[in-house]
Amino acid sequence: MENVKKCCANQQTSKTLLKAKEELRDIKGKEGALIPALHKIQSVYGYLPEEALMLVSEELDIPITQIYGVASFYSFFSLEPKGQHIISVCLGTACYVKGAQNILERLSSELGIEEGSTTEDGKFTLQATRCIGACGLAPVIMIDEKVYGKLSSHDIPKILREYK
Amino acid sequence: MKSAIELNEIRNTFKDEVCQYTNGSIARILVGVATCGIAAGAESVISEFQEQLNQLGLSDIAITQTGCIGVCDLEPIVDVIMPGEDKVTYVRMTPEKVKKVVSNHIKNGHIVEEYTIKHILDNLNTKGLANINSTKLEEVNFFKKQKRIALKNCGIINPESxxxxxxxxxxxxxxxxxxxxxxxxxxxxxxxxxxxxxxxxxxxxxxxxxxxxxxxxxxxxxxxxxxxxxxxxxxxxxxxxxxxxxxxxxxxxxxxxxxxxxxxxxxxxxxxxxxxxxxxxxxxxxxxxxxxxxxxxxxxxxxxxxxxxxxxxxxxxxxxxxxxxxxxxxxxxxxxxxxxxxxxxxxxxxxxxxxxxxxxxxxxxxxSEWFRSIGTEKSPGTKVFALGGKITNTGLVEIPMGTTLREVIYEIGGGIPHNKEFKAVQTGGPSGGCIPFTHIDSPIDYDTLTAIGSMMGSGGMIVMDEDNCMVDVAKFFLEFVSHESCGKCSPCRIGTKRLLEILTKITEGKGTIEDIDNLERLSHDIKATALCGLGQTAPNPVLSTLKYFRHEYEAHVNEHRCVAGVCKAFKSYTIKPVRCVGCGVCARVCPVHAITGVVKKPYSIDQEKCIKCGACMDQCRFEAIENTFKKERE
Structure with a gap:
């Protein structure tokens, strides 16, 4: 039984790796291909796992050290796996002056995690984000790609319930 | 397509469809679907229109998505254009309202007055937006002072066509x-x-x-x-x-x-x-x-x-x-x-x-002459601003250069909500500065904004009121730039970090007068020595707030108080027993269960547990909760 499971898990990984390889095919040979390649990998895996970065290194012929340098420079890229739902709290100026800090604190206490971390059950990642450009609705948060606007901290429990 | 002639053919074919100012020959429903429209619920409005029109067998009426017209607060916004009629703008639409608009207006030709922009604004009595006798969005005060060049097509055409x-x-x-x-x-x-x-x-x-x-x-x-x-x-x-x-x-x-x-x-x-x-x-x-x-x-x-x-x-x-x-x-x-x-x-x-x-x-x-006829001599043309923060009409506005800050904030933006007092307007993002009321009549152009210690920047315009602490705002921007510094040059990498540390110290009540002087000196050093635009302008939020709001820094240091009641080190929330009716709402919203009491009797806040988030004060309908520093100010 255990063997079967393992085998499936391996198949799963190689399938994803294959998909990643396919995604890289269009990019190969482009000028400045590294960042588009990392975007592709992150869209396949949800983050940048080592095995995929090794693949990028091979396919694009770029040293892995350089890839690490680029991947760690940009905040959009993550070297750690993320939760099932990503909660981004906008800390742009318009949101900040309208109390975004309170929203972030409330989320942090409701989920029992600090900003930048993931809940133990892997359900939510809580992060502060740069302005998402919905300043007219400040303060806003974004869960995955859905934007919630004109919030006050007591709206938070209700919103979280939608995802539980 | 190869030639200009073919381009012209397309132009003529599609002209009628987008002509919404003249009486078009085709009925059309336009729904604003930009990021903000969607956040406000535009997608469910569209699907309800589709369903309702299908039910009535009117599926030939085009429902078109368009970009943002700029009045974020009124989203979702829908324009209904019926053949031979003027355009009608409905605002703050919901699927429920859609049902009525379809059956009354589209099917039977009776405009649903209570959902139109005119009716909603008249009832809100929103300054700047009201006083209109039209059902059209363009005739609202918000748009009257605008001149749309860069935003010419936004909210007018289908961006995907x-x-x-x-x-x-x-x-x-x-x-x-x-x-x-x-x-x-x-x-x-x-x-x-x-x-x-x-x-x-x-x-x-x-x-x-x-x-x-x-x-x-x-x-x-x-x-x-x-x-x-x-x-x-x-x-x-x-x-x-x-x-x-x-x-x-x-x-x-x-x-x-x-x-x-x-x-x-x-x-x-x-x-x-x-x-x-x-x-x-x-x-x-x-x-x-x-x-x-x-x-x-x-x-x-x-x-x-x-x-x-x-x-x-x-x-x-x-x-x-x-x-x-x-x-x-x-x-x-x-x-x-x-x-x-x-x-x-x-x-x-x-x-x-x-x-x-x-x-x-x-x-x-x-x-070029046409362009030069708009705006000022040294800053011709228009500029788009994203109006946000403590302002009645948030949104996107495009104004001729030379328009004054007062016109933008009070006439287009409708002033500060909740009868609060204007404190500053921030332009130029993290590279810009905070402009106080004394400069409210300054014309908006590149050189004037730089001269008064801010800058044009890309166009963010955030209004702050009496409840915003200027030291905290400076700290917010320094947190941002110190985090975003690329790290190549030391003035920016280390300098912004030190500025942030000093600002944090001041907001935590541990600052000294020397700290304020050091802030100023270090800011000038960073400006003079950083490698790129980011570092050279990073101290601007500190310098501009020091220039116009030094008294707030000094109050933090000398009197241990934050006049805006923002900095947590200086504030505490208490319940006034005479005002408290004992409804218990505050206890329910308190995220750390610091508020206790018996129903119908005054509640109290455990100061040890309180994290000073202010949720209780926001929720209390009886003004029974006070922030102590506000009281002293008043």
């Missing part, structure tokens, strides 16, 4: 430029117009074009900087979501003028919808051969590729942006050489911001 763009004279400027004008004439026109870069710096755009045109090389590039990173700014997002073709057309004209055949748009990954619309726009333009080889049958070829940023603010700085497109860490490099001579892969590169490009097509069609 190149045909509609062409119908409203789209690609006419390209036709004129590459068929009737020489490259030099295009560059000269731009120079004569006096257009300055709308990304913030205000460098004369025509000169940038001329330098790139004169640089000799077999390969050149045009780059559109759509890495709109300033917190509180969303002009570029709206333009890209509402009118993406105008940017492609302008970049192509730029390519022709400077002698480049390849363009890149560098856009933030945080703008998924703008990315989607641009991708679609590029593929449509390619299909129509308005991008590609031998455009409009000439010898000129041009192609555009999209590149996504990855969350680094510094990449809005042109040399860092270039490194990022090349696939490197986005770190600035010393100028000169300027990108016009040595940019992408060492080739001459023209970099302009989205809004700068958004001005080009109109200028080619109407000429």
């Amino acid at each position: 190149i045909d509609e763009y062409i119908a409203l004279n789209g690609y006419k400027a390209l036709e004129k430029a590459i068929i009737e004008m020489t490259s030099k004439e295009v560059v000269d026109l731009l120079k004569e117009s006096g257009l300055r870069g709308r990304g913030g710096g205000g460098f004369t755009t025509g000169l940038k074009w001329e330098f790139t045109a004169k640089a000799e090389n077999d390969k050149k590039y045009v780059v559109c900087n759509a890495d709109e990173g300033d917190p509180g700014a969303f002009m570029d997002r709206s333009i890209l979501e509402g009118d993406p073709q105008s940017i492609l057309e302008a970049m192509t004209i730029a390519g022709y003028a400077v002698g480049a055949n390849k363009g890149f748009i560098y856009i933030r990954a945080e703008y998924p919808m703008a990315v989607k619309r641009l991708e679609k726009a590029i593929s449509q333009a390619k299909e129509y051969e308005l991008l590609g080889k031998n455009i409009l049958g000439t010898n000129f070829s041009f192609d555009i590729e999209l590149r996504l940023g990855a969350g680094a603010f510094v990449c809005g700085e042109e040399t860092a942006l270039i490194r990022s497109i090349e696939g490197e860490r986005g770190m600035s490099v010393q100028k000169p050489p300027f990108p016009a001579n040595s940019g992408l892969w060492g080739k001459p590169t023209l970099i302009n911001n989205v809004e700068t490009f958004a001005n080009i097509t109109q200028m080619i069609l109407k000429g």
Whole structure:
């Protein structure tokens, strides 16, 4: 039984790796291909796992050290796996002056995690984000790609319930 | 499509469909679907329209998505245009309201007055927006002082249809430029117009074009900087979501003028919808051969590729942006050489911001004199601002340069809500400063804003009221820039960190008078020695608040109080027993269960447990909870 499971898990990984390889095919040979390649990998895996970065290194012929340098420079890229739902709290100026800090604190206490971390059950990642450009609705948060606007901290429990 | 004649045919075919000011021959429903519209529920409004129209067998009425018209607060916004009638604008729509609009207005011809913009605004009695006798959005005060050049098509056309763009004279400027004008004439026109870069710096755009045109090389590039990173700014997002073709057309004209055949748009990954619309726009333009080889049958070829940023603010700085497109860490490099001579892969590169490009097509069609007739002598044209913060009408406004801050904030923006007092307006994002009420009558142009210690920036305009602490605001910006510093030069990497530490110390009640002096000195040192624009302007939020609000810094240090009641070290929340009716709402909203009591008797707050979030005060309907420092101020 255990063997079967393992085998499936391996198949799963190689399938994803294959998909990643396919995604890289269009990019190969482009000028400045590294960042588009990392975007592709992150869209396949949800983050940048080592095995995929090794693949990028091979396919694009770029040293892995350089890839690490680029991947760690940009905040959009993550070297750690993320939760099932990503909660981004906008800390742009318009949101900040309208109390975004309170929203972030409330989320942090409701989920029992600090900003930048993931809940133990892997359900939510809580992060502060740069302005998402919905300043007219400040303060806003974004869960995955859905934007919630004109919030006050007591709206938070209700919103979280939608995802539980 | 190969020729200008074919372009004209499309123009004539689609003209009727987009003509919403004259009485069109086709019924049409326009729904604003930009990021903010969707957040307010525009998608469910659209699906309800579809369902209702299908039920009535009226599915031939087109439901068209459009970009953002700029009044975020009234989203979702729907325009209903029936044949032979004036356009009617309904605001704050919901699926429920849609049912009534379809059955009363679309089916039976009776406008649903209570949902129209006029009715809703009259009832809100919102300053600045009210006093209208029209059901049309354009006649609201919010729009009267505006002049729309860059936002010309936003909220008017379907951004995903190149045909509609062409119908409203789209690609006419390209036709004129590459068929009737020489490259030099295009560059000269731009120079004569006096257009300055709308990304913030205000460098004369025509000169940038001329330098790139004169640089000799077999390969050149045009780059559109759509890495709109300033917190509180969303002009570029709206333009890209509402009118993406105008940017492609302008970049192509730029390519022709400077002698480049390849363009890149560098856009933030945080703008998924703008990315989607641009991708679609590029593929449509390619299909129509308005991008590609031998455009409009000439010898000129041009192609555009999209590149996504990855969350680094510094990449809005042109040399860092270039490194990022090349696939490197986005770190600035010393100028000169300027990108016009040595940019992408060492080739001459023209970099302009989205809004700068958004001005080009109109200028080619109407000429430099027309452009110079708008705005001021040294800052001709218009500027788009994202109005936000403590202001009644949040949204996007495009005004002629020279309009005063007062006009924008009080006449267009409708002033400060909840009878609060204006404290400052912040322009220029993290590179800008806070402008106090004493300068409220200053005209908005590049030079005036710089002279009063702020800057134009990319167009964020955040209003702050008496409840905002200026030391805390400075700290907010320094947190931002110290985090976003690329780390290459020490004045920026270390200097901004030290500024942040001192500001934190002051807001925590541990500051001294020497700290204030050190802040000032260090700020000037960073300004003088940092490598790129990010570092050179990073101390501006500190310097401008020190200049106009020094007393707030001193109050933190000398009197241990934060006049705005923001800094937690100085505040405590208490319940006034005489006012408390014992409803228990505060206890229920308290996230740390610090409030206890018995129903119908005054509650109390455990100061040890209280995290000073203020949730109780926001929720209390009896004004029974007070923030102690506010009391002292009053």
